[in-house]
Amino acid sequence: MSARGDNGDKMGDCELCGATNVSIREHRVNKAMLMICQKCVNQLNLTPKEEAPGLTQASSETASKPKQRPFRKSNIMNKQQKELTDDFSRRIINGRKSKGWSQAQLGQRMAETINVIKSAESGKPPTDSVIRKFEMILGVELMVEPTGDHQSMIGQKSNSRGMTIGDFLKDLR
Secondary structure (H helix, E strand, C coil): CCECCCCCCCCCCCCCCCCCCEEEEEEECCEEEEEHHHHHHCCCCCCCCCCCCCCCHHHHHHHCCCCCCCCCCCCCCCCCCEEECHHHHHHHHHHHHHHHCCCCHHHHHHCCCCCHHHHHHHCCCCCCHHHHHHHHCCCCCCCCCCCCCCCCCCCCCCCCCCCCCHHHHHHHC
16 A cells, blocks of 8 residues: 655655655556656656647637548549648748748747758648648648649540550649
């Protein structure tokens, strides 16, 4: 039987470092729940993570909005979904600069690494969740209705073989 400490923690042995008769608390370490001391909590940085500033406000604002269908660039048959704008990187850069933030500051506010910000600003399409964060934090629109103005010319010659799946996939790139 273990005694209770002043702050409500149990007194006992730390299952991680083996310290005896110390104040212990249950914590998740990887996938296991262990009774560990405060020293181990601090050393392993197991304190609860703070939510990035702005995400709390943004998530409460979007809770009232209807949910969008997820963006899937590979789904070529479903054209009613929104798609990423061609100038998304320019919109992200302009939104960040209009707020006077560096890439590192934007990354902190979004709870993302600076590499994610640099990658998106250089033109690499971000993931769906990162796109939503950019839209919420910067107040920019990155997902728009598809234009549907894609046209392909097939076979100007009379001996044309027609369009193949390979030709179609080349057009997508």
